[in-house]
Amino acid sequence: MTIIWxxxxxxxxxxxxxxxxxxxxxxxxxxxxxxASLMMLGAFITYVGIVVMQLPWWxxxxxxxxxxxxxxxLEERIAIRPVKDMHNLLVTTLxxxxxxxxxxxxxxxxxxxxxPFFAGDQVISxxxxxxxxxxxxxxxxxILLVIGLNQFxxxxxxxxxxxxxxxxxxxxxxxxxxxxxxxxxxxxxxxxLAGFLGLFVGPKTYAVATLGASLALKGFVVLAIGGFGSLTxxxxxxxxxxxxxxLASRYIGADFANLSVFLILVVILxxxxxxxxxxxxxxxx
Amino acid sequence: xxxxxxKSLVASMxxxxxxxxxxxxxxxxxxxxxxxxxxxxxxxxGGLGAEGxxxxxxxxxxxxxxxxxxxxxxxxxILGKKLEIEVIDDRAxxxxxxxxxxxxxxxxxxxxxxxxSGPSTVAEAILPVLMQKQILSFNIGPTETSTDxxxxxxxxxxxxxxxxxxDGFVPEIQKKKYxxxxxxxxxxxxxxxxxxxxxxxxxxxGLKVTGNEGYDNAALDMTPQxxxxxxxxxxxxxxxxxxxxxxxVLQGIEKLGWDIPVxxxxxxxxxxxxxxxxxxxxxxxxQVKNLTMQVFESTKFDPKxxxxxxxxxxxxxxxxxxxxxxxxxxxxxxxxLKSAAESSNSLEAKNIAxxxxxxxxxxxxQTQILPKYAFTSESHAPHMEPEHLIFISPSKMVNxxxx
Numbered sequence: 001m002t003i004i005w006x007x008x009x010x011x012x013x014x015x016x017x018x019x020x021x022x023x024x025x026x027x028x029x030x031x032x033x034x035x036a037s038l039m040m041l042g043a044f045i046t047y048v049g050i051v052v053m054q055l056p057w058w059x060x061x062x063x064x065x066x067x068x069x070x071x072x073x074l075e076e077r078i079a080i081r082p083v084k085d086m087h088n089l090l091v092t093t094l095x096x097x098x099x100x101x102x103x104x105x106x107x108x109x110x111x112x113x114x115x116p117f118f119a120g121d122q123v124i125s126x127x128x129x130x131x132x133x134x135x136x137x138x139x140x141x142x143i144l145l146v147i148g149l150n151q152f153x154x155x156x157x158x159x160x161x162x163x164x165x166x167x168x169x170x171x172x173x174x175x176x177x178x179x180x181x182x183x184x185x186x187x188x189x190x191x192x193l194a195g196f197l198g199l200f201v202g203p204k205t206y207a208v209a210t211l212g213a214s215l216a217l218k219g220f221v222v223l224a225i226g227g228f229g230s231l232t233x234x235x236x237x238x239x240x241x242x243x244x245x246x247l248a249s250r251y252i253g254a255d256f257a258n259l260s261v262f263l264i265l266v267v268i269l270x271x272x273x274x275x276x277x278x279x280x281x282x283x284x285x
Numbered sequence: 286x287x288x289x290x291x292k293s294l295v296a297s298m299x300x301x302x303x304x305x306x307x308x309x310x311x312x313x314x315x316x317x318x319x320x321x322x323x324x325x326x327x328x329x330x331g332g333l334g335a336e337g338x339x340x341x342x343x344x345x346x347x348x349x350x351x352x353x354x355x356x357x358x359x360x361x362x363i364l365g366k367k368l369e370i371e372v373i374d375d376r377a378x379x380x381x382x383x384x385x386x387x388x389x390x391x392x393x394x395x396x397x398x399x400x401x402s403g404p405s406t407v408a409e410a411i412l413p414v415l416m417q418k419q420i421l422s423f424n425i426g427p428t429e430t431s432t433d434x435x436x437x438x439x440x441x442x443x444x445x446x447x448x449x450x451x452d453g454f455v456p457e458i459q460k461k462k463y464x465x466x467x468x469x470x471x472x473x474x475x476x477x478x479x480x481x482x483x484x485x486x487x488x489x490x491g492l493k494v495t496g497n498e499g500y501d502n503a504a505l506d507m508t509p510q511x512x513x514x515x516x517x518x519x520x521x522x523x524x525x526x527x528x529x530x531x532x533x534v535l536q537g538i539e540k541l542g543w544d545i546p547v548x549x550x551x552x553x554x555x556x557x558x559x560x561x562x563x564x565x566x567x568x569x570x571x572q573v574k575n576l577t578m579q580v581f582e583s584t585k586f587d588p589k590x591x592x593x594x595x596x597x598x599x600x601x602x603x604x605x606x607x608x609x610x611x612x613x614x615x616x617x618x619x620x621x622l623k624s625a626a627e628s629s630n631s632l633e634a635k636n637i638a639x640x641x642x643x644x645x646x647x648x649x650x651q652t653q654i655l656p657k658y659a660f661t662s663e664s665h666a667p668h669m670e671p672e673h674l675i676f677i678s679p680s681k682m683v684n685x686x687x688x
Contacts, residue, residue: 003508003509003512006509006540009506010505050564051565109340110528111556111557112529112531113558113565113566114563114564114566114567123542130540130541131540205505205529206529208529208532210503210528213503214503214505246506249500249504249509249513250510253498254499254501254504255499257504258501
């Protein structure tokens with residue numbers, strides 16, 4: 001059961017990255033490849049706030065959310081908005097990711113820093129397995145986040161406007177939606193989220209400059225499995241990727257962990273090309 | 286009068302001739318490199334401008350070289366000539382290293398030696414250039430051929446081989462009376478080699494290897510591999526791990542509640558996390574209660590070792606010791622150079638290289654980081670005796686030494 005808990009916790013971290021990808025995808029129809037690096041910055045800011053400055057965890061969460069939110073807003077202004085061709089955004093966001101990692105390396109170096117979890121770091125036994133409190137909280141956070149964002153997208157005006165933008169950007173604009181403003185706010189929100197989540201991700205992964213690179217690809221795989229634009233899909237995708245990785249490492253061998261994940265991705269995409277939780281739309285020809 | 290003039294002319298020519306002969310003798314006795322002003326130049330390459338840990342490692346290597354130059358000059362220099370050090374920041378990038386090295390060599394002044402503090406990729410790139418120019422070199426980043434005298438007769442590696450480190454594990458495991466061991470290693474080339482060679486060495490020593498697992502260096506959780514190894518019921522776990530993966534391995538062991546002795550290699554000891562107090566590190570926590578790590582004797586502070594302590598003090602005064610003292614080989618390199626040059630009474634790279642193979646020359650160098658380098662005509666790699674590799678529990682690190 002310890003392996004199951006481990007797989008679920010790591011899957012939850014991947015899913016959190018994928019949620020960030022999804023929010024940008026819904027609002028801009030593109031991907032922010034710097035999302036995982038924003039989360040890495042969140043972990044570092046949490047480390048600085050809790051360990052170096054010894055601030056209360058809730059204040060650190062707010063501080064990280066604001067700082068990383070501002071960085072994401074800056075990224076949108078520099079790496080997204082000036083770019084005319086949508087295809088080039090893949091390159092510019094990847095560039096932003098490399099810059100963020102380089103900055104983290106320069107400031108904090110390549111060594112990992114331990115980020116204490118505010119609710120304790122003692123291992124607990126649950127359902128026959130051992131788990132850190134933060135791992136349970138990560139699973140809970142991702143589930144609550146998906147439920148909350150789903151409800152927000154269905155019942156709030158901003159959420160409905162964002163969903164409208166994702167369906168048809170021009171139609172939404174014609175209906176009076178300020179698409180550029182909403183896209184900017186959604187982008188900045190993913191930064192706020194990545195910063196705040198440093199409270200939960202940092203204690204699991206440590207604050208380390210290579211974290212962005214470790215998470216970026218797996219987050220994308222989670223997104224592809226669950227379906228681009230589907231928040232519920234990120235839950236299923238995270239669970240599948242996390243558990244596959246853990247069980248393959250345990251019972252087949254670590255060399256087959258990534259192979260198994262990508263094999264499952266291929267099988268799922270062959271069966272459902274748009275991902276598990278996306279309906280294929282018929283095209284009018 | 287005319288005869289007198291002729292006599293004085295002959296005498297003058299004879300004096301001039303003798304003077305020229307004297308100069309020629311002097312030149313041939315210490316030929317090969319050096320500056321017009323009588324100083325000798327040593328080039329040190331290091332990735333000072335690289336990112337993260339590479340910069341820390343380079344800072345330690347460069348500091349060690351600078352401190353040793355000061356110490357060697359204090360001891361009279363080499364063959365009466367003072368050493369001058371020039372540092373090239375190659376950013377741990379082979380292209381930058383080759384470009385800057387070629388620029389320096391094109392300036393016309395031939396260095397007496399070049400010291401590479403950077404990774405193997407830099408060594409791979411610069412060694413052919415140094416070979417072409419017939420320049421003596423000392424190298425920290427081993428390559429496939431860096432220790433092969435038939436390929437690089439003028440290069441000497443300073444870091445012991447993976448096999449030397451592994452040979453140090455066997456006596457430790459036997460001393461502790463462990464019979465069954467499990468191995469966990471990373472997916473880097475060194476990690477894979479560690480996994481392969483440890484299994485071979487342990488098996489040939491009569492130890493039972495109950496499991497040998499690798500992990501992806503980009504993975505964030507090693508609990509599955511650890512649980513698999515736990516189920517094989519070993520007496521001890523031999524570990525290769527560095528940086529964030531080490532943090533995840535220690536987390537995994539704690540999570541599994543696995544009370545097993547963990548014997549880490551030098552990569553484990555080079556990770557600052559284990560030498561840092563909580564909350565930033567894990568020193569003194571339950572995660573490292575069973576951990577011992579392989580280090581050089583010189584990496585552990587010994588108040589009785591006055592020569593080493595003086596060297597460390599000098600390094601600390603000279604610059605930054607950003608990593609463990611394991612990266613301070615350049616301190617030894619300068620003394621090896623002095624000993625070999627003075628033994629051969631020459632600054633010719635070929636003569637110094639020949640002298641470096643003499644064990645008496647190596648002993649006379651009185652190196653501090655490694656006690657002896659044991660270069661041979663078959664291999665220009667240092668050979669480290671197992672007794673010079675010790676196993677210690679994590680502790681605070683001060684000036685590159687565990688306290």
